[in-house]
Amino acid sequence: MTSRRTISFTLNGEQVSAQISAHHSLLEVVRDDFNLYGARESCGQGLCGCCTLIVDGRAVSGCLYLAAFADGAVVETIEHLDRDNLLDPVQEAFIEEGAFQCGFCTPGFVLMVKQLLDEHPDPDDDRIRDYLSGNLCRCAAYPEIIQAVKSAARKRQPGKTA
Amino acid sequence: MPTATLTTGLSGGQVGRSLPRLEAREKVTGRAEYTHNLRLPGMLYGKVFRSTVGHGRIKSIDTGAAKAVPGVYQVVTAQDVIKVIPHPYYGPAFHDQPILAIGKVHYVGEPVAVVLAEDPHVAEAAAALIVAEYEELPAVYDEVEAAQNRILVHDELKPAGTFADLKHLKGAKGTNIALDYQLRKGDVDKAFSEAAHVFEHEFRTQKVLHLAFEPFVSIADYKSNRLTLYTASQGPSFVRIEIARLLGWPENRVRIKVPFLGGGYGGKLYIKLEAMVTALSMIAKRPVKVSLPMEEVFYTISRHPMTFRIKSGVDRDGRITARRCEVFWNGGAYADIGPRVAQKSGFTASGPYDIENVSIDSYALYTNQPPAGALRGFGVPQLVWAYESHTDMMARALKMDPLEFRRRNIMREGGKHTTGTPLKDAPVEKVLEHVAARMNWSKPLDRGNGVIRRGRGLAIAIKAVISPTTSVAIVNVNADGSTTLYCGTIDMGQGSDTAMAQMVGEILNVPAESVNVVPRDTDVTPYDMGTLGSRSLFHMGHAVKLAAEEARDKIAALARDLGLPEGTNYSIADLFQKKYGMQAGNIVGTGIFKPDYVPPQPGTGLTPKVTPFWMVSGVGAEVEVDTETGHVRITRLLNVCEIGKPINPKICESQISGAATMQLGFTMFEKMHFDGGQVTNASLADYKIPGIHDLPVTFENETIDAYQSNGPFGGKGVGEVATFCVSPAIGNAIDDAIGVRLTELPLNPEAVLRALRAKQNRPIEDA
């Protein structure tokens, strides 16, 4: 029951371990120990989505996720998407639609959109908005983001009409 | 291989392209650099301890328990700061803001001490153990009350001289008024006495803030004769000048480095954390990073709340003959750029209306609220809320169509603005008619007769870009023909890097994507006044264009020197090869741009050259009001902006919709709540900003066909123009729907329902 411990987990496809204290968030570990800066702490309350990480296949708010809980888990960050130097269709769509401005919230949106399309390959407007209601963009690139979701859906399912 | 054609007149084909932002790949892969990410070897984290009192004398600061926490490196107060920076006050208009509170605190949240530690959790835990005792003094929070000068925020005002147009400020005592801008044209009193109708109203706006998602963050790395600051700032040149002044050093020993900003919107200007981390690094002799959590952003900088008393005289034909404006700006405890807001936006307070007799008094006030500064729109959205609501109220009282009333009174192209400056490329009429046509204004609207009532409203406004300001750019052509651009404009999401690259590409006939826009570094990138107030596309754009033209001309001259005939296609690499015998050398072009300006006459506020360009926009709004709950649904929001010729149309469109959405938040629900001087909703949980569900049902963002005749490639700024008219268009639409006039923002459901029920004579009990 000690406070300091070693956790071992899969990070972007690799087995890794880290020395953590109980009060460290997974976000801190990913950034400070592994230099992955795509996930960021902004609101600190899980409301903005800038800290989005994927744990065991599900999106979580990294700033509210105890690092200790990642022990034995599979963790993925935004950096995992272009591991082969190829952009994910969601990333391509974001670029084509100009679905970002300052870019600070963008990795969180990309990961959430990917999850959305994994669960709902052909989402309607209501589904898109409901699913992305937990991602905020102060630059307010929402209209472009909605277009990017639709474009990415088409890219992922060639041959199907939008 | 980039080529040069030695005849002029060929277009590079880059301006007008909607190409994706140059840094798009970095941003969607999470690899874009932000100061937020930066760590330096040996770095300490600073956690700020803040005042809990709105106005008070500091009796004691007990840091003993904090110092004793294992892992704490040092606890710093003003006494320590004064040892390294003897006069530690900064600010663009007044040198009034201390790095850490000295003797007194002036607002709740003011920095009083800082804990330094290698582990930010340790610093935070230790800061919670600091105990400060204050002798509380009377505090003033309201701007109108502050103007009465009964409770004084500062004992003495300390003017700076940094900006040319604020030099005339004289230090004063016994007052909270940091600036009193006056405009006098004609004789308003006489005109009021002769008017057929006189209307007098008061409007107020609330305190809101930027909330850039990358919170304020700065790192200082002090060496005995060099200081490097890594900071999220929109104005590195100003930071360099101000920090050098604080240190008593020449500018060239201070280096400011700025990567991308995770949002700015005017908040990351002048000095925020830069002076603090500088002092901390000097004291600790190690690099120091202060990175604010979202809560502390609320204690750093926000937008000016405003009270605007507006009085207009109207003749029998519905022409406004006189207007008096009294505007009170709540600047908070430190002036920041408030005086400029009071002056530069103050002179547009009477609106885009052709009025013969005008009197404007615009006061920048000190209060004990957290400081207010520049926020996208720079005071104009608040003014427009007032004058465009006032316009509709007059129209309805006169039983005139709000559109017709505006048509009768707006300024026209070729005429003169209230200041006396000619209106060129300010097509107020064209924008208004475009809004009216697209809203089908002449067709009746079915307002409904059930629980849901519909209404529509419109508004029109004008803003002048800040003047005078200076921008410098350098274009470097390398020996292989590749190009590098050095300019100090900060890309905070508005696509400035891309736009500037497009302009370089246009002149040098290369693809914009091939231009390397060097990361901002004041050791490398030359002077720029700042990325603010929609100025960069025009001012830096001119400088960039001039620099590229000089480079192009030098290339042509080199070709002639080497004896190459006109009209031949030669690769630039070949030119260098011929000149130097190998791949070597550079061709450098420099551009400096400062527009003409004539300062306003003291007393009258009049000038023939107040600005090099105007921004004009209009909004049409359709709403549905739930008359049982007060909820307002924006069914249609149409933004029409005149932005000259867009350099990158797609980016311009997203700037317009983004600005309008931000202002929508300020209109409908954003508000900083206070208990006395204490902010009570300092978090995203309780201060709500627009999310994806808050967009208008139909959201249209358009520009009209235009060309800024004195702009680079016909272009001008777009960052703010869509903020101006959103609030009053919606307020006017609500009035149209349910016959209720709200004079304060935000227009939340409770405010709407209370007003409606009061009108129906079944008021809701007081809170």
Place this chain on the structure above:
Amino acid sequence: MTPFELAEPATVEDALRLLDPQDSSVRPLGGGTALMLMMKAGVFRPTRLVSLRKIAALSRIIATPDGGLVIGALTPLGDVERSAEVARRAGVIVRTMRRLSNVRVRNVATIGGCLAHGDPHMDLPPVLMALDAEIRVAGRAGERALKVENLYAGYYETALNRDEIITELHIPSQGARSAAYLKCTTGSADDWPALGVAVSFEADGNAIRAPRVVVSAATEKATRLKGAEATLSGAAVDDALLARAGDAAAAEAETISDVRGSAPYKRELVRVYVRRAVRQAFDGELKGAAH
């Protein structure tokens, strides 16, 4: 955040041994989202957190033979949202989840953690109260059952002792009942609610039987409005009845003022939203929609 001990017991018994009835700085931990918020804000400084995540038996969804549901306390909200059994037997929960907090929170927050937190703004407690749900609570003295409607004692206060853990949620068969939950936000669209109204009843032709009406967010705790229920009970549904029910609810609900609205304004919201929630549940029923 300040350092603390993190314990990860494998059984409920082990977990109970780690809790201390006298020590408010020791708490059980589900997904941790709510407690992390409080710790980061500095309003809760734990000495020890007892994570229940490794107790496998606590995460499950069972459709019972009598038509009800048993949901383990450590089941993430997202699993409940995606469950076909929950959609069939208590569809109002799935509909409510779609706008409950956000997807990331739902992936981590647990049923038990949500119920034990006591935040009156949450969407789920009033819905579960309307469904007449019950929890099982494990303590050192054994297990007890507690109706969700009796779980909340006050603002952020539950009827749980410090050394007790919620283990299960039981939702009785809803039979032919229909239900609806309406959330009213007054800030941005996705704000915490200023008011939540959950209703459930059996429609017998045009009449309402055995109604349950619950308000939350506007009151210090989620509260059944028995006066409004009495007004509805046995009555035929028409606009006049709904108006009377709304008025009864508004008179009964003790609303509180906060940044989302004043108490008098929230009273008006209660009046309107109780009426609309009953209408929505009733019309949904008429259209053949499931509860």
